[in-house]
Amino acid sequence: MDINYIILAHKNPEQVGRLISRLSTSNTRFYIHVDSNSAIEPFKQQLATTKHCFLLENREKGTWGDLGIVKATIHALRKIIRDHRRGYCVLLSGQDYPIKPNKKIESFLTIHQGTSFVSAFALPKSSWDYGGMNRIEYYKFNLSDNRGDYLMLPYVLSKEFLRKWVHYVHTVRKLVRLKRYPWEILKKRRFPRYMQPFGGSQWWAIPVEVAEKLLFFFDHNPKFLSYHQYTLLPDEIVFQSLVKHLHITPIKPSITYVNWERPNVVLPVTFNENDFQELLSQPEEMLFARKFDAENEPKILDLIDQFLLTG
Structure with a gap:
């Protein structure tokens, strides 16, 4: 079973190297996207001698909650297809780590070959703020590339805008002072009519054949991605x-x-190390976990290596 790992990274190159080392087998390939806001050289140095590891040349801004993360994932899928790979595409972050041995990961994917592991629930969803509908009906405008530094605006003639017009006029003024003129809010934002919105976890695993279908859709429906330019956290909605x-x-x-x-x-x-039992108790279908910080909490990774990845 070929396994093609897509790794979205923005920091801690040593931790990324450790992740790749733990997942590496003769059947694995690694497609690493490094945030364009991050220096690439430390990653090149860390992975210089690592086999079957590809740093993607097309790099996107990994601004939290933005479309760049989706575009980065698509770049990786295209590279996997160009390389004529088969098997599975598994999306991870640089702060993920396996909690099952490689043999169990490969065996699980082989037994369930053809299944797509994508958490997806219909929107609106009560567990998400505003049912998640604000993510696809409002416009998201970044104030900077810092996490959480953004503003949300509804359509200017919507009931929500008119009800809180003082607040939203103040928000518009903030953008104008930054020379960002939100003309977009003059048009009502609508999720594509031909599709029902779903949300779910960003992290998934799909067969290469499914990846080909997704890329075919993106190629023939470019407006779908451009719509999500203003979506909040599109990585949890697009796929x-x-x-x-x-x-x-x-x-x-x-x-x-x-x-x-x-x-x-x-x-x-x-x-951290106090969470080891929580990770140990995860069912057999939980192959990976996030998130970890090897710089501040390295002991948990040592425990996983010693007790969970020895099978």
Whole structure:
């Protein structure tokens, strides 16, 4: 079973190198996208002697919540297809890590060959703020490339804008002071009528054959991506909506474990050594977990190496 790992990275090249080292087998290839806001040289140095590892030449800004992350993923899928790879495409971040041995990962994907592991639920969804509809009906404008430094504006004639017009006029003024003129809000923003919106986890695994179908759609429907230029967190909507629109089957939930539910901490949880039992208790279909910080919490990765990746 060929496994093609797409790794979205923006920091900690040593941690990325460690991730690749743990996942490397004769059947694996690694397609690494380094955020264009990050220096590429440390990654080149870290991965210089790593086999079957490709740093993508087309680099996008990985601004949090923006379309660049989706475009980066598409670049990787295109490279995988050009390389005539088969098997699976597995999307990870540079702060992910396996919690199952390589043999179990390969065996699991072989047994479930043909299944797409994409978490996808119809919008609106009660667990998302505003049901998630603000993400696709409002316009997102960045104030900078810093995480969370953005503004959201609805259509200027919408009930929401008119109800809170003082607030939104103030928001418009903020943008104008930055010489950003939000003419877009003069037009009502509509999700493509031919498709139902779905949301879900950014992290997925799909057969190469499904990747080919996705790329065919992107190539023949360029307006779909351009629409998402103003979507908040399109990485949690674009692929999820598309696999449902294309009637991709069978589909099962993501195989990457993420904890979004712990109170009084920054989410998602950044795991440390105290979370080892939580990771140990994950079911067999959870092959990976996020997120980890090897610079500040290296012991958890050592525990995983010692006790979970020895099978």
